[in-house]
Amino acid sequence: MARLMQQRKDLMKDGIYEAAVATLVEHGFEAMTMDRVANEAGVAKGSLYNYFPNKLELLRFVHDKTVGPLHERVATILGTDQPAVDKLRAIFRTWFQYISEHRGLFHFLFNEYAVHVLLKREGKTSQGNAIRNLTAVMEQGMAEGVFRPVDAGRYAVMLFGVVRETCERQINSHKPLPVDDMLDVAMDFFLHGVGQTATKRQ
Amino acid sequence: MARLMQQRKDLMKDGIYEAAVATLVEHGFEAMTMDRVANEAGVAKGSLYNYFPNKLELLRFVHDKTVGPLHERVATILGTDQPAVDKLRAIFRTWFQYISEHRGLFHFLFNEYAVHVLLKREGKTSQGNAIRNLTAVMEQGMAEGVFRPVDAGRYAVMLFGVVRETCERQINSHKPLPVDDMLDVAMDFFLHGVGQTATKRQ
Amino acid sequence: MARLMQQRKDLMKDGIYEAAVATLVEHGFEAMTMDRVANEAGVAKGSLYNYFPNKLELLRFVHDKTVGPLHERVATILGTDQPAVDKLRAIFRTWFQYISEHRGLFHFLFNEYAVHVLLKREGKTSQGNAIRNLTAVMEQGMAEGVFRPVDAGRYAVMLFGVVRETCERQINSHKPLPVDDMLDVAMDFFLHGVGQTATKRQ
Amino acid sequence: MARLMQQRKDLMKDGIYEAAVATLVEHGFEAMTMDRVANEAGVAKGSLYNYFPNKLELLRFVHDKTVGPLHERVATILGTDQPAVDKLRAIFRTWFQYISEHRGLFHFLFNEYAVHVLLKREGKTSQGNAIRNLTAVMEQGMAEGVFRPVDAGRYAVMLFGVVRETCERQINSHKPLPVDDMLDVAMDFFLHGVGQTATKRQ
DNA sequence: CATGAATGAGTTTTCATTCAT
């Protein structure tokens, strides 16, 4: 009985979630009004407030539900004992795949100022998390001797920039690229840079 | 006579521009109301509409007037006959300096969804422009033989990602880094990547 | 059988009554929502409507159940064969004690506009009742010869004003006075007024 | 020019004031919505906010504009060098007259819980003011030897209760009494009380 | 009967835009 109720409740939350995402993707953040979400979800405006105390909380829910699985998958990868390079490939692949499957949410999650502000309050921006993870892998790679000794944090930032911008292009492009393709290019850039005479460095 | 009128008009537009920027920086994008801009500019709200048909057009103007000088400086650099690597350094330096000097405007210029939508219409986002420029330099570098032969466009995208994310960190950081520092790190990453055994590639 | 049901029903109504009073006292009239009452009573919001057809009726019930005992006590006093002055003292004492014990409900019971409107319909406001009672005692006192011959109804009104305002001060004061104290002062004012040369009247 | 503008502005404020009062009188405080006020005033809802930053401020304005003149008249009386009894008569007359002229506002100003709360924040309830004034006159009367030596503050409270309740009856009565009549009765009660054998006190 | 999710009209407030002066 209680189980059924809970299921029902979850179903409703999921419905609202999907409506919110649809609204977000279709009209952007500024236009995501409670009215539209309710309308899209096919429920009354007031009903939204039975599930989320306010718009912010709904936003948070959308964010968490969207980003959560991604974080989990990445966490799993980080927990393995693969070499750094393999972890990196796996993480990149996860991201690229995820992005390819959730094209519309990308802008919302990464670019939206409001979301940025909203989530920064709690110090849990997606970027922050991602960069922390990348930093860990960078350090592992340096320990393994496969990465040059650099400032792991700052290179993680740049690395994240590479991935992010790649994703953004993927999203906005009319003919999206295969995941493996993106992966190879990013790894190549990351590992070797663009300079021709890399030997000089030695 | 007409010239004087035009000057007068331009002066007014400039005043409004500065008021808009001040409002933007001080209160953020969401809170940039016509009321506040008018107030900041010391003119009546209605007067704004004598110079800009609507808020969007005002935003466009602000964007263009803000980003314009940046584009010009970059264009100048592109027009010189320096080697690709030097051009790149110069462009990066320009950007980093610019960002450091316009911290408050960063989100508005690069990330704000509304601006994105606003400017995408004409295919002239800052990103688009920047990446086109970087692609040109990449191609020059390859022609010079200092860059490996790669897909210039896609590497330009990643390169832009490096710069953009670096800028974003710079903006959000409590203790911003010196421009030269950012520059060295970005160039190092760009040229050599992170991989240790670069020699293997040969 | 039916009796048990009725008892059960009454029990429920009492529970709701107490919850309503608690809400009223804690959060004030404006914030007394059906939600809060249900919550406080530990029943479902919908259940309230099995016992009261609507919020107004609940309010009416709360009012009556709260004021009822007061009326009864006063009625008992009126029914005795004490002299008017003693009755008056007894009634005043009853009121002052009651107010001291129900501080939080005062506004709701005496001043709240909504309640006023709500109850005026039936011409049975607390004030109306109280003044009728006072009028009776005034008349008795005049018959006994201890009160001057005056317009009983109008003096009853003023007398009620004395009591009411005293109560209101008591409620709003940070250091409430002892009941006997209030009583003595009110009786003194009522009997003698403030004029110095009362003898002149004779 | 500026004068005309100011006049225009004041006219609007007055219009809103009157609309607010009308709404208040007709429907009570709870039902005084900005919508209704705007409607009653014949202006757009948004226009209200050009004159009052929020509903509370509108309320405050209504209160002040309503009560202000009364306070002024009373202050004038207090400033004279009449004997206490004459001052009292004059003050009472002012109140009774004022009440007779503003019947509908009475409940709002004296009985409304919300107003009470609202104004208590600033320690400027009408009651507070009135009682302070009465206390001063009480003290003067005692100094003059025409009033018995009593606790001026507490008797002022009761005195105010007399006046207030008289006013309230006046408001709610179908056949209001002449001001002079109310005045005589109140003064008589105040000076002599109701007790027959006042001589006993001596 | 008990429940509590669903409803939707109603509330305050904001703000881009218009327009009479």
Next chain:
DNA sequence: GATGAATGAAAACTCATTCAT
């Protein structure tokens, strides 16, 4: 052209009431 009051369409949020389970 300049002004700023007037507008009204949203927006977020509340809450008494209903009703399927």
